[in-house]
Every structure is written in C-alpha cells, then in structure tokens.
Amino acid sequence: AQKVTQAQTEISVxxxxxxxxxxxxxxxxxxxxxxxxxxxxxGELVFLIRRNSFDEQNEISGRYSWxxxxxxxxxxxxxxxxxxxxxxxxxxxxxxxxxxxxRLTFGEGTQLTVNP
Amino acid sequence: DSGVTQTPKHLITATGQRVxxxxxPRSGDLSVYWYxxxxxxxxxxxxxxxxxxxxxxxxILERFSAQQFPDLHSELNLSSLELGDSALYFCASSVAxxxxxxxxxxxxxxxxxxx
Numbered sequence: 001a002q003k004v005t006q007a008q009t010e011i012s013v014x015x016x017x018x019x020x021x022x023x024x025x026x027x028x029x030x031x032x033x034x035x036x037x038x039x040x041x042x043g044e045l046v047f048l049i050r051r052n053s054f055d056e057q058n059e060i061s062g063r064y065s066w067x068x069x070x071x072x073x074x075x076x077x078x079x080x081x082x083x084x085x086x087x088x089x090x091x092x093x094x095x096x097x098x099x100x101x102x103r104l105t106f107g108e109g110t111q112l113t114v115n116p
Numbered sequence: 117d118s119g120v121t122q123t124p125k126h127l128i129t130a131t132g133q134r135v136x137x138x139x140x141p142r143s144g145d146l147s148v149y150w151y152x153x154x155x156x157x158x159x160x161x162x163x164x165x166x167x168x169x170x171x172x173x174x175x176i177l178e179r180f181s182a183q184q185f186p187d188l189h190s191e192l193n194l195s196s197l198e199l200g201d202s203a204l205y206f207c208a209s210s211v212a213x214x215x216x217x218x219x220x221x222x223x224x225x226x227x228x229x230x231x
Contacts, residue, residue, distance in 0.1 A: 035219055044118070045206060045222040091159065102147065102210065102220070103172055106159040 002027045004094050006107035013082055014115050021077045021110045023092030029053075031097040034068065034075045035104065040088040048090075051075065082114045119143065120223035122207050128229045134195040137226045141188055141209030147171070148190040149210075149220065150182055154203035165190055197230045204228075 003026040013019045025034065036048040049059065051068050059066045063080045079086055089111050093104040119142035129135055141148050150162040152175075161174035165184035176182075179197075184190045194201060204227050210220035 033219070037222075042224075043204060043227070044224045045208075047219050047221065050219045103149070103161040103164060103174060104151075104159075105161070108158050 002029075002032075002094050002096050002105045004092050004105055004107035006090075006092055006110050008110045009108070010111045010113070012113045012115065015084060016081050017114075018078060018080050019082050019112065019114075021079075021090050021092075021112065023075045023077065023107060025073050025075065025092070025094045027073075027094060027096050029096040029098040033095040033097065035093040035095070036066070036075075036077050037091045037093060037106075038088045039091065039109070045091070048077075079112075082112075084114050084116055087112060087114045118221045118223060120145075120207060120209050120221050122205075122223035122226050124226060125224065126227050126229075128231060129197060131197055131199060131230055133197050133230075134193065135197065135228065137192040137194070137205050137207075137228075139190045139192070139207030139209075139223060141190070141207075142221055145209035145211050145221075146188065147210045147220070148184055148188070149208040150176075150190070150192050151206040151208065151222075152203045153206060153225075154200075157203075159206075162192070194228070199230050202228055202230045 005024045032053045034051045038046040065078045067076045089109045091109045092107045121140040123138045146167045149164045153159045162176040164172040182192045204225045206225045208220040208222045
C-alpha cells in the first residue's frame with residue numbers, strides 16, 4: 001500500500017536560513033506522481049509542484065527547489081533564504097496512477113516556522 | 117481565489133445532527149474530490165466523483181454520503197454527527213481522472229465543529 005512519511009513534525013528556523021523538508025514514500029507502482037502542497041495559517045491548500053515517476057530532474061522555482069531520488073524513494077523540498085511568509089504546514093503527497101487513480105495520499109505534514 | 121468554491125466556510129452543529137457541505141468545481145473541471153483533515157487522522161481521501169458518477173471511495177464512513185449533480189457541483193452529506201467528525205473538509209477539482217494526475221485545485225475548506 002502507498003505511504004508517505006514526513007519525519008519532521010516541526011521545524012523552526014531564523015529568517016534567511018535555508019531549510020529542507022524531507023519526504024519519503026512507498027509504492028509498488030511504476031507510474032506515480034508526487035506533490036507538495038503548502039497550508040498557510042489561513043487554512044487553504046496551495047499546490048506547489050508535481051513530479052512524475054519518470055522525471056528525476058530536480059526543479060528550481062525561485063527560492064524553492066525539489067530533489068527527487070527514486071533510489072531512496074525521496075522527494076525533498078528546500079527553501080533557500082527563508083522568509084516569515086514561508087511559515088506554514090507543508091504536505092508531501094503521492095498518487096499511484098496504476099492502483100489508486102488520482103486520489104492523493106498525504107504525509108502528516110511538517111510545520112515550518114520562520115522567525116524574524 | 118482557486119476557482120473551487122466551498123460553502124459554508126464554517127459550520128457549528130450538535131451531535132446527532134445532519135449537515136450538507138457544498139462544492140462548486142473550477143470551470144471546466146469534471147472531477148470532484150472530498151478530503152477530510154482532522155487532528156488525529158491528518159488529510160484523508162473520502163470520495164471522488166467524475167461527471168456525475170462515483171469513481172473512487174476512500175475512508176468514508178457509512179454515515180457520510182456524497183453526490184455530484186448535472187451542473188457538476190457536489191454535496192457531501194454528514195449525518196448522525198459525532199464529536200470526532202469535527203474537521204476541515206476540503207473539496208478539490210480537476211479536469212480529468214485516471215492515470216495522468218496533473219494535480220488538482222483545492223477549495224478553501226469548510227470547518228465543521230460538532231458540539
């Protein structure tokens with residue numbers, strides 16, 4: 001069965017520090033999709049990135065970058081030069097195309113607090 | 117604004133009652149998903165509809181039911197409510213379903229408090 005583990009429950013950093021949020025997943029499918037969502041204090045879920053299992057290229061978007069490694073079943077998320085506005089809960093999620101269609105299995109989330 | 121509209125935003129009701137949560141998907145999206153976010157269970161998939169038909173079911177209790185109407189809006193009905201049903205209920209929508217998952221857009225959620 002699919003599973004997503006975000007071992008870091010809470011992370012606290014000082015503004016301008018770099019921070020990496022870890023995500024480890026389990027799946028038997030060969031075709032799957034990985035996602036990161038941000039949940040700010042206001043509560044909505046904001047889509048950040050999608051990656052399919054055949055694309056191991058790392059991605060950078062501004063201060064955000066993602067490192068996908070199939071060999072270790074990890075999809076880690078790094079925020080460079082963190083800002084107070086980055087404070088939120090971040091969720092990693094998995095969708096198994098072959099066995100579970102488009103439903104998402106979420107990790108427990110990592111609460112990131114960026115202090116000024 | 118994500119384009120997915122959920123109403124009401126907040127709901128407070130008593131145990132044993134029944135409530136209906138409503139979701140209007142983003143224009144052009146045929147799939148609607150319901151998720152529950154609670155402190156003890158985290159974010160869990162409940163059910164998916166595609167163009168009016170149930171497509172997938174997750175950890176949805178028998179006291180809960182949903183449907184998608186011809187205009188593609190969806191309703192999640194929660195009955196015989198218990199304290200443990202207090203949670204944030206999200207609706208999400210996407211263009212399609214199946215093998216290719218481009219991710220979907222979430223609404224802002226309905227916060228249900230059962231007292």
